[in-house]
Amino acid sequence: MQKLLAFDPRYYQLAVQISLLSWGILFLQFPIAWTHIAVVLGVALITQWAFTTYKHLAPVYLSTLNTSLSILLLLTAQNPLWLGLATVIAIASKFVLRLEGRHIFNPSNIGIVAVLLLTHEAWASSGKWGHELWLFLLVAGLGLIPQVGAKTMLVSISFLLSYAALLFARAWYLGDPWAIPEHQLNNGSLLLFTFFMLSDPKTTPSHTGARIFYGVLVAIVSALIQFKLFIPNAFLYALVVMSPLVLVLNRWLPAQRFEWSVQRLPKPSL
DSSP, X not given: OBOOOSSOHHHHHHHHHHHHHHHHHHTXXXXXXXXXXXXXXXXXXXXXXXXXXXXXXXXXXXXXXXXXXXXXXXXXXXXHHHHHHHHHHHHHHHHHSEETTEESSOHHHHHHHHHHXXXXXXXXXXXXXXXXXXXXXXXXXXXXXXXXXXXXXXXXXXXHHHHHHHHHHHHHHHTOOTHHHHHHHXXXXXXXXXXXXXXXXXXXXXSHHHHHHHHHHHHHHHHHXXXXXXXXXXXXXXXXXXXXXXXXXXXHSOOOOBOOOOOBOOOOOO
16 A cells, blocks of 8 residues: 655645636636535535545645646636535545545546536536646646655546647648647646546556556547547546446456545444
């Protein structure tokens, strides 16, 4: 079992997420009401508390906050109830959708995609962040490497490189100018997904080679969904589709499993 790092990288992720959310509200005029933020955070903390209490686990809320902020950063809805539903699904999935001692889906990913499939009143705008914050997001994402280790970030790196290669290859095949794939990559939501969702060590393969292979496959499926099915935000759907494959890869290529240091509470005596 991998021990928790001296500096928990989830604090770094939390700082980046809070900075982005604050910048979006203050300078990009995101239509995110404070009531929406309160609903998502409140629902997430209550849901996490309910499940950890039921399962006699220590009430650790750091990952819960990361999940909540990912939903606020990537999902938009006029009715906060849809954001609340995405949050419930996200947190509950960690405890309900489990196999071989680990949750199958990335929590924020499954919550967002579930709501996108359920209603047209919520959406994940790929151009939400514009292109001004692209460099900041890239640097912030790469800043995770020294904190969680290059091995943990291999899924994100292999995905981004493969996805970029596919976009440029498609542009070359169609005779399009390279400005088109450059514009497609200059996408804040894509980088948020790559470095702060896809990098989740709890829902990615444990073996080094499997991480690279998995990242490439997610990129290929993303491209297929985007250019064959013409579905926006293809990378979000691709991750949901490919997540169960992690269990297969971990069986074929077993390696030391990543675990946050969460302690189980003593069961109450009868």
